[in-house]
Amino acid sequence: MTIVSPSQPTASQPAAGQPTADQPSAAEIQLTVVRRDGNSTGFDATKISVALSKAFLAVEGPDAGSSHRVRDLVTDLTDRVVVALTSRGDARRSVQVEDIQDQVELALMRAGEHQVARAYVLYREERTKARTPATPAGVTEPRVLTVRTADGSTAPLDIERLRVIVSEAAAGLDAVDAELILNETLGACYDGIAQHEVELALVMAARSSVETEPQYSYAAARLLLDQIRREALGRVHGEPRQASQADMSTAYLSYFPQYVRVGIEAGMLDPELAAFDLERLAAAIRPERDLDFAFLGLQTLYDRYLLHIDKVRFELPQAFFLRVAMGMALREDDREARAIEFYELLSSFRFMSSTPTLFNSGTTRPQLSSCFLTTVQDDLAGIFAGIRNNALLAKYSGGLGNDWTPVRGIGAKIRGTNGESQGVVPFLKVANDTAVAVNQGGRRKGAVCAYLETWHVDIEEFLDLRKNTGDERRRTHDMNTANWVPDLFLQRVEAGGEWTLFSPDEVPNLHDLYGAAFATAYEEYERRADRGEIRVFRRVKAVDLWRRMLTVLFETGHPWMTFKDACNLRSPQQHDGVVHSSNLCTEITLNTTVDETAVCNLGSVNLVAHLAGSGTGLDVELLRDTVKTAVRMLDNVIEVNFHTTPESERANQRHRPVGLGLMGFADALFALRIPYSSEAAVAFADSSMEQISYHAIEASTELAAERGSYPSYDGSLWSQGILPIDSLELLRTARGGDLVVDTDQRLDWDALREKVRRDGMRNSNVLAIAPTATISNICGVSQSIEPAYSNLFVKSNMSGEFTVANPYLVADLKARGLWDQVMVSDLKYHDGILTRIERIPADLRELYATAFEIDPLWLVKAASRRQKWIDQAQSLNLYMSAPSGKALDELYRSAWRYGLKTTYYLRSQSATHVEKSTLQGTDGRLNAVPIALPEPTGAGCSIEDPDCEACQ
Known part of the structure; x- marks a missing residue:
């Protein structure tokens, strides 16, 4: 319940600054309150509101805090008390505390709130008793049961x-x-x-x-x-x-x-x-x-991880934790010592492996990998082989990203039957239903994301896949979708140019080209279309298609925006193939072919567990130790992994990619007293990611010295001494300098470059920031790089509903004497957002600003600073409280121009709400103990649920 002062008008009150004949303006009220100990203090109307609110809560129960009637009445009664105290025309006088309380009682009685008035009287009596020594109450003997x-x-x-x-x-x-x-x-x-x-x-x-x-x-x-x-x-x-x-x-x-x-x-x-x-x-x-x-x-x-019979x-x-550690230490020389080392990391919450690893490590089916990326071939055998592989990969908890761009579009010729193609959408419907059917042993549903390049002739139908209207046979309500956007398209948008859509069977090499080579080939195909040499194509204004992409993204949360050229031009593996898509959660950027299904093996560092004791920054030595052990654990995943398809085994063994990420970023900011929407937060995102990147690359090159480099290392950017921070220049050059990225460095990167050249790399990729939805729950920290969604909310997942309060905020409110039942009611009423709660000081409102209160450009800036250190990508949700076409356009063009490789959900509405009632009626339900729970709705993430249950 917001404590409304007299300066906030109700329907029956004059506006602030418009006093009645017998009421001074708010600025004129300078009452001095004489306390019981004889000291004086300034008059504060919010204390009256708090006392009234407590009285209503005592009579009508905790739900009263969410009642508009009660809130309006508290405001009105507070104003009446202020009028009574200043009605003599003298606003510069002293009043006793008891006088104020008498006026509160009188106002309640005159308003007909007799029960509440009685509760207030009892409250005064209790406070009086509390000021005198109390006699300890006897303990009642319990019944014999x-x-x-x-x-x-x-x-x-x-x-x-x-x-x-x-x-x-x-x-x-x-x-x-x-x-x-x-x-x-x-x-x-x-x-x-x-x-x-x-x-x-x-x-x-x-x-x-x-x-x-x-x-x-x-x-x-x-x-x-x-x-x-x-x-x-x-x-x-x-x-x-x-x-x-x-x-x-x-x-x-x-x-x-x-x-x-x-x-x-x-x-x-x-x-x-x-x-x-x-x-x-x-x-x-x-x-x-x-x-x-x-x-x-x-x-x-209990519900999802602990083994049961x-x-x-x-x-x-x-x-x-020890079983998971043993499973990852099976191929080590001193298995016990390594298992203990791994156990220490997991059980201390300094690092947590991803969900598939936690599910399956040490078991008879150790499928430990998190994400799989596939390319679908343009024929029936290839398409259904891809769908079959989806089912096999999802069976043991993998999240899937499918590249569907090679499949010919609507109207393309089918030589075998002399007919015309119905396009890619009917096959996406089959893939959608397959994902729903494979529920990963009942622990979570199969989840998949389909990617399509912006030049594909079916792109407009693809944009509509998640809509709730239209032909249901051409809708995929459970499948995530993402746009795979080349730089040339955005350059055409900014230039106000036209954009040509093609069927991939007539422009086969566009799929494998990026940067300048893509632009050259694309423009040649446009000239061929003008000459009548291409059968299926369509011209649209680039800005019109861009607007439609943004509109559908706002309406349905899909398709996400991911950037093809940034992913490829900065890929360490561009000598050995092409990145055709990202994964289910947009943090993985690995090459795919028909013969190789890209695999990534994930885990996350708990950033808040690595703060120095003084609270001044990171404990870099502890972080280095954690990262070094974590990279070894992730590399071991590849050694012991159970592969469900030969294509995934081939890719995993040839390239050995891992993805070390982070979680607890918002918690770290709270602990360091840094607001998310600040340059200090952007700088911390930069420096913390630099530390993780440096030590992860160092750990991989040390593993290469011990175990040998990954088989496809020769020719990679690593082998040329080009590290992720260096690959920014490749992207900048390709864009003609149109890139806004800070390139400051703090660590000794020259020494690390030399080490990589000398010893090689054990892993083709080492860094990726995943959503960490469930593993951050296990560790009790904020998800990934997310800002706080709310400061008090009911979190729903497969294990039920859980009330979550921001402990940092609660501690601060306690320290300032502001944490009480009225504050709880206020937080619940405002969905955990502090802006309208006047009792909370401005510095706390700024520090604990929630996701929709933060300008999303701050999220982009922080992500840009991280991205310069990362060889893959990051799952970046963007929040916008009041979306508009202009705001969306500016936000996503900024994401592209700031060098991001991918973005994730656009969240423009509430994903969950606090139950506006006491826990006795909601969170206190009988689902608090381990019981069988229903399946989650949707596959993987959804716009209604901020959790990604698919790969973390």
């Missing part, structure tokens, strides 16, 4: 054990009240209650307080952990077992070797894991790290 166990037997409710578990859950969380959780839990219990219902009651007792105190999210996670311990220990040991957190330092030692044996016997774990020194690995487990999960992270881990989990969180 019985609990029904899984085998049907009953036993007394062990209240002392509950007290231990709740105390452990609250340990180190100064704002969590363990007694409150315990009392609420006991209040929800009944005689004969099932064991799992007791565990649910514990979790719910903590979870319902998350919106008012984020620390309860950690308490709820620890209470859920108790349930996971009972389930996993019992399944592994073959008998009912319970353990407190204090027990786990010894329990993990006996559990872990048995866990591996149970997993192997069930056919789920690779039998080779048994050859590890399991006792040595068990001794390296850090049980205390089970306490580092927030509730969303642990619930997500007949839906009974037998994998504990630290066993999960």
